[in-house]
Amino acid sequence: MKAVVLGAAGGIGQPLSLLLKANPAVTELALYDIVNSPGVAVDLSHIATPSKVEGFLPPDDGLKKALTGANVVVIPAGIPRKPGVSSRDDLFKINAGIVRDLATGIATTAPKAFVLVISNPVNSTVPIVAEVFKKHGVFDPKRIFGVTTLDVVRASTFVSEILGDRSLSPSVSVPVVGGHSGVTIVPLLSQSSHPLPASLDASALDGLINRIQFGGDEVVKAKDGAGSATLSMAYAGAEFAGKVIRAVKGEKGIVAPTFVNLASDKTGGDALKKELGKDLEYFSAPVELGVDGVAKIHGLGKISPAEKALVEAALPELSANIEKGIAFVEVPKL
């Protein structure tokens, strides 16, 4: 099981690489970045876990060498938000090109790898990866994932706080659907494994939803110029990568929300589009993972009228973000 981290020397990349090094299912770990990755790799290589670790830089075909034989590729490369950069969409200008170029490397060197995209704006960078794969004739909608796990992790934490017991947080499970930015993040709190207190009034419920949707802003503000969430993202990314790895190795019944392509009727994409009442190409929904990646995209299940309204409110921004990503790669028509 070879895992590759692209952007491995960054704020997310380093702790994520550490957590992947600590995962005994990973036998080989390749770290690629435009700076510092060999140092991070040598540092991690002293940890007494099974995987061999190597670091690569752009010269001498570093990207190709990192990706050769990859099973799982995680991408946290790109610039993060800071105060003044108000939305994740503002990162598009720089990150779209970075993700396109890295996706080209994957499509040509490791087209069968499972690709986990962390770089923002996720609602656009996932379509960019898919379009690059289409251009190279290697697109498989089951193998490309937008990592929205941090929203799920935040929902578990914030719900446990409302319940007054942080020790519950690892077992609190709340599906978060839609996309990964502001109003496109839709927590389905009515499906929480641990019901919210009946005494929670409407404004407290709105506050909880808002905190999950804008949790990223809380971190950007607190870091005060030093970037956005890195450690919680590394935790979330390693958790999702760990689930993909377990599923690929044959474990059944693993379900996790993730932002995926809805093109495949066989995996439930069409049914979800019908439920949404919109011909969206991507959506984050609870997905059952299997040996080939996406095994089944679940529907939204029973949701409250208020949640239905949140899903409706997410669709215009989500759709615009997706189109922007697709248009970035599309060959201009003559």
Ligand SMILES: NC(=O)C1=CN([C@@H]2O[C@H](COP(=O)(O)OP(=O)(O)OC[C@H]3O[C@@H](n4cnc5c(N)ncnc54)[C@H](O)[C@@H]3O)[C@@H](O)[C@H]2O)C=CC1
């Ligand atoms: N999906 C999610 O839930 C989350 C996504 N993010 C996103 O993750 C991305 C990374 O964030 P941080 O690690 O905090 O940023 P960072 O600036 O600390 O690290 C980014 C790394 O990417 C590297 N890089 C830049 N261009 C590259 C290229 N062409 N090839 C390989 N590596 C390259 C940089 O050298 C740097 O080491 C940002 O876009 C951020 O918005 C952040 C938090 C949560």
Ligand SMILES: O=C([O-])CC(=O)C(=O)O
């Ligand atoms: O808020 C940001 O820019 C980083 C991010 O995606 C998150 O923390 O959810």
